[in-house]
Amino acid sequence: MSIVVGGGRRGLTDPEIAKVILAAIPDKPLETQRKMNYFMTPRGKRINEYETLCCYTQPTPDWIPGGLDWGDWTQKFHGGRPSWSNESTEMHSSDWHRHRDPAFRWHALYVKDKAEEWRYTDRFLKAYSADGHVRSIDPVWRDEVLGDYLGAFGFSEYGLFNSHSSPTRDCLGDTLRMSIAMIGLDKVDNAQMIQAERTFLAKLVPGFDESTDVPKNEWTKGSIYKGARETVEEIWQGTYDWNEILFAGHMIYDPLFGQFVRREFFLRLSSYYGDNLTPFFINQMQLYHSQTKGITKDMFHTCLAADENFGDYNVSLMNMWSDKWLPRTVNAMKDFMGIFSKIPTIAGVSDKAAIEAALGRVFDDWQRDYADPIGYKVDTAAMIKTVLSGLK
Amino acid sequence: MAISAATKAATDALAVNHAPVSVGAQEVHRWLQSFTWDFDKNRTKYSTKYKMANDTKEQFKLIAKEYARMESVKDERQFGSLQDVLTRVDAANRVHPKWNESMKVISNFLEVGEYNAIAATGMLWDSATAPEQKNGYLGQVLDEIRHTNQCGYINYYFAKQGQDAAGHNDARRTRAIGPLWKGMKRVFSDGFISGDAVECSINLQLVGEACFTNPLIVAVTEWASANGDEMTPTVFLSIETDELRHMANGYQTVVSIANDEAASKYLNTDLNNAFWTQQKYFTPVLGMMFEYGSHFKVEPWVKTWNRWVYEDWGGIWIGRLGKYGVESPASLRDAKKDAYWAHHDLFLIAYALWPTGFFRLTLPTAEEAEWYEANYPGWYDMYGVVYEEWRARGCEDPNSGFLPIQWFIENNHPVYIDRVSQVPFCPSYSKGASTLRVLEFNGKKHSFSDQWGERMWLSEPERYECQNIFEQYEGRELSEVIAEGHGVRSDGFTLIAQPHTSKDGRLWTLDDIKKIGCVFADPLKAL
Ligand SMILES: [Fe+2]
Numbered sequence: 001m002s003i004v005v006g007g008g009r010r011g012l013t014d015p016e017i018a019k020v021i022l023a024a025i026p027d028k029p030l031e032t033q034r035k036m037n038y039f040m041t042p043r044g045k046r047i048n049e050y051e052t053l054c055c056y057t058q059p060t061p062d063w064i065p066g067g068l069d070w071g072d073w074t075q076k077f078h079g080g081r082p083s084w085s086n087e088s089t090e091m092h093s094s095d096w097h098r099h100r101d102p103a104f105r106w107h108a109l110y111v112k113d114k115a116e117e118w119r120y121t122d123r124f125l126k127a128y129s130a131d132g133h134v135r136s137i138d139p140v141w142r143d144e145v146l147g148d149y150l151g152a153f154g155f156s157e158y159g160l161f162n163s164h165s166s167p168t169r170d171c172l173g174d175t176l177r178m179s180i181a182m183i184g185l186d187k188v189d190n191a192q193m194i195q196a197e198r199t200f201l202a203k204l205v206p207g208f209d210e211s212t213d214v215p216k217n218e219w220t221k222g223s224i225y226k227g228a229r230e231t232v233e234e235i236w237q238g239t240y241d242w243n244e245i246l247f248a249g250h251m252i253y254d255p256l257f258g259q260f261v262r263r264e265f266f267l268r269l270s271s272y273y274g275d276n277l278t279p280f281f282i283n284q285m286q287l288y289h290s291q292t293k294g295i296t297k298d299m300f301h302t303c304l305a306a307d308e309n310f311g312d313y314n315v316s317l318m319n320m321w322s323d324k325w326l327p328r329t330v331n332a333m334k335d336f337m338g339i340f341s342k343i344p345t346i347a348g349v350s351d352k353a354a355i356e357a358a359l360g361r362v363f364d365d366w367q368r369d370y371a372d373p374i375g376y377k378v379d380t381a382a383m384i385k386t387v388l389s390g391l392k
Numbered sequence: 393m394a395i396s397a398a399t400k401a402a403t404d405a406l407a408v409n410h411a412p413v414s415v416g417a418q419e420v421h422r423w424l425q426s427f428t429w430d431f432d433k434n435r436t437k438y439s440t441k442y443k444m445a446n447d448t449k450e451q452f453k454l455i456a457k458e459y460a461r462m463e464s465v466k467d468e469r470q471f472g473s474l475q476d477v478l479t480r481v482d483a484a485n486r487v488h489p490k491w492n493e494s495m496k497v498i499s500n501f502l503e504v505g506e507y508n509a510i511a512a513t514g515m516l517w518d519s520a521t522a523p524e525q526k527n528g529y530l531g532q533v534l535d536e537i538r539h540t541n542q543c544g545y546i547n548y549y550f551a552k553q554g555q556d557a558a559g560h561n562d563a564r565r566t567r568a569i570g571p572l573w574k575g576m577k578r579v580f581s582d583g584f585i586s587g588d589a590v591e592c593s594i595n596l597q598l599v600g601e602a603c604f605t606n607p608l609i610v611a612v613t614e615w616a617s618a619n620g621d622e623m624t625p626t627v628f629l630s631i632e633t634d635e636l637r638h639m640a641n642g643y644q645t646v647v648s649i650a651n652d653e654a655a656s657k658y659l660n661t662d663l664n665n666a667f668w669t670q671q672k673y674f675t676p677v678l679g680m681m682f683e684y685g686s687h688f689k690v691e692p693w694v695k696t697w698n699r700w701v702y703e704d705w706g707g708i709w710i711g712r713l714g715k716y717g718v719e720s721p722a723s724l725r726d727a728k729k730d731a732y733w734a735h736h737d738l739f740l741i742a743y744a745l746w747p748t749g750f751f752r753l754t755l756p757t758a759e760e761a762e763w764y765e766a767n768y769p770g771w772y773d774m775y776g777v778v779y780e781e782w783r784a785r786g787c788e789d790p791n792s793g794f795l796p797i798q799w800f801i802e803n804n805h806p807v808y809i810d811r812v813s814q815v816p817f818c819p820s821y822s823k824g825a826s827t828l829r830v831l832e833f834n835g836k837k838h839s840f841s842d843q844w845g846e847r848m849w850l851s852e853p854e855r856y857e858c859q860n861i862f863e864q865y866e867g868r869e870l871s872e873v874i875a876e877g878h879g880v881r882s883d884g885f886t887l888i889a890q891p892h893t894s895k896d897g898r899l900w901t902l903d904d905i906k907k908i909g910c911v912f913a914d915p916l917k918a919l
């Protein structure tokens with residue numbers, strides 16, 4: 001038959017074409033190795049689908065450790081700075097392709113989870129509104145805390161989100177790049193869900209102000225988030241080293257400040273003020289937090305701290321970074337203590353003893369999961385004392 | 393607790409209406425533009441000579457969760473088809489062998505483009521100041537992760553199910569050996585991520601995506617399906633649904649800088665450079681993959697090119713940007729000439745260097761020669777006769793001891809590599825417009841094949857210093873280079889690359905190559 005096949009004829013279903021194709025196909029497959037990426041070292045026993053689809057997609061030369069390509073970059077920045085380079089971070093690795101998302105999520109799995117969360121959010125809000133739960137929220141909590149301070153916390157999440165743009169550009173590995181973009185998206189999702197909650201409240205409660213004006217004013221000019229804002233600005237734009245950005249945001253600021261604000265303030269207190277709407281959203285954020293924690297602990301602890309050649313050096317650098325970012329974070333938490341004077345105190349819940357206990361939980365968790373693994377010595381009791389000095 | 397007036401109002405409202413209420417994506421998105429704030433250090437880490445406006449809006453107003461929902465629906469359809477019906481009908485073993493080979497390159501090289509687009513749009517997300525504009529680029533960051541995974545999935549699928557897994561299963565390790573790789577990196581990798589952020593956006597979105605995505609991702613599906621491949625259309629058309637948003641991002645980049653004075657000074661030069669950069673590789677390579685990498689032909693590449701690149705992009709798309717001062721690139725006319733002959737020139741060289749590939753190539757058959765001659769009059773006298781000579785000398789047979797690159801050497805037709813595009817060319821034996829230009833800088837010689845690349849190099853030589861394969865492998869024997877680059881199959885000695893796809897033909901081994909004693913030389917040294 002003619003080799004010209006116009007008109008959208010398809011080789012799979014057109015009998016004439018199919019005959020020619022089948023005749024050309026070898027009687028038995030030419031290669032027995034059918035495993036894609038068979039040459040790589042998997043994290044577990046076998047190469048999984050995530051590793052197949054993500055690992056070594058990045059074409060870096062071998063002078064960036066782990067790269068399989070050779071030679072120089074074919075086009076550089078004006079002035080000759082290379083596309084990607086080892087100098088983009090102070091951290092050293094024997095193989096920048098080593099990181100894994102512990103949940104092995106490639107794109108399809110990641111969006112599937114989030115899509116389910118969105119559908120469930122929609123169903124939850126419908127049931128919540130039809131059920132009339134909104135009537136039970138304490139008005140001060142609702143109008144001031146959710147309206148202003150939760151709204152203002154959205155800016156912290158949005159700023160942290162933006163701190164992922166340059167690491168998405170600059171990092172040196174493929175699984176790293178994908179993880180960084182995903183944990184970044186979770187942060188803007190948090191900011192958006194905070195706004196979603198406020199918009200939802202505005203639909204149910206006449207007069208509730210959903211605009212971002214007041215929260216933004218609180219974030220940029222108020223005292224409660226002053227330390228937080230300054231820290232976020234420094235993580236987002238003041239820092240160039242992509243590993244330091246991630247370390248500052250995810251190994252120091254968020255597990256301390258973020259965890260206190262989300263878990264120990266909004267999540268824990270909301271039900272005492274008749275609010276069982278906020279826990280729905282915060283719990284999603286806590287899920288993202290725990291997934292992100294798995295990812296960043298893999299980056300910094302499993303890979304960099306345990307690196308066979310550079311582990312000791314990396315650990316000492318992480319200690320230095322902790323020295324740099326911890327005081328700012330403690331200061332942010334201290335400023336945040338100002339919020340307790342804005343709400344009616346509930347004995348055993350939002351009094352000083354309860355706050356101290358909550359801080360204890362956050363600092364203990366952080367010490368166990370973040371400080372101890374890099375041998376970082378820290379006096380958490382002193383830090384809690386400093387934070388508490390912010391109580392008005 | 394005191395009941396506030398608002399609580400009372402909410403209670404009263406409920407008494408009247410208990411209808412369930414939710415929040416839509418748009419209701420959240422409309423606040424997005426206010427999510428940012430001003431502070432001293434708030435500036436991008438990637439400098440650009442343009443200023444992107446603070447109030448730039450995006451066209452597709454997605455929030456994170458709605459994005460995930462949309463993509464997830466598309467994924468279900470796509471992976472459902474692949475894993476269910478296409479696997480049951482053994483579709484991977486109903487693809488023409490020539491096309492099975494082409495997809496080793498197309499899917500893997502596209503994967504590199506997708507992968508680098510993640511970093512490129514990460515940079516743009518950093519450079520833009522308006523939250524909506526950032527959000528548009530962010531959506532693309534995620535899309536490009538999707539596309540990277542999707543392209544990988546094609547090779548994964550063909551490796552697992554198909555007739556020749558070699559090359560599909562290890563492209564990411566073996567792709568760097570041959571002459572097509574570095575040029576691919578220029579267009580698909582470094583061109584997207586290294587430079588002025590806006591220049592990179594022009595490369596990626598305004599040219600790469602708005603211009604070459606159509607031939608690359610859409611036309612390829614027609615060639616695929618004609619040659620029995622339904623996997624590629626299933627995946628690539630799903631990729632394409634995201635590309636509209638990416639083209640819109642490119643459009644918004646231009647909108648965001650339109651009022652900036654720098655735009656009137658630099659935009660058209662940047663566009664011209666970007667167009668030439670992209671076309672210099674894609675025009676020959678796509679044409680070559682389609683026409684020489686298929687058995688069944690859909691239409692001559694030059695027609696596809698004229699429709700998508702010249703008319704659709706150069707005319708309509710650029711025309712639409714005319715109100716922002718954008719002009720059709722000056723190099724478009726030279727590119728149009730390339731669209732006719734450049735892919736024929738390139739295949740001659742690619743075939744001659746077949747042992748360095750991670751795929752099998754096929755000499756044109758008599759039927760194909762007729763088709764080429766009919767569509768490209770003059771083809772036979774230039775290329776047809778050479779292929780006949782190579783075939784007669786046994787280039788397909790491992791016992792012949794003949795590699796076609798020897799023909800270039802015997803006939804004194806040196807093959808050079810253009811420093812800027814990294815595309816190989818043979819100035820003394822080509823019908824395309826390439827002419828040899830050699831310049832010396834810092835004690836090193838550089839060859840160029842056209843004025844546009846030469847100009848880019850002359851103004852910024854420090855951006856284009858990359859050594860080419862002849863410099864890299866100089867003095868080394870071919871089989872050694874192949875072995876080092878893992879160009880062999882799982883038996884440890886048969887090459888992944890072969891000069892034929894005949895099911896009865898013998899397969900070449902490392903020893904067959906070694907016997908010939910082919911040693912790399914740098915043609916610039918001979919000048
Ligand atoms: Fe893409």
Ligand SMILES: [Fe+2]
Nearest residue numbers: 509601635638
């Ligand atoms: Fe794209």
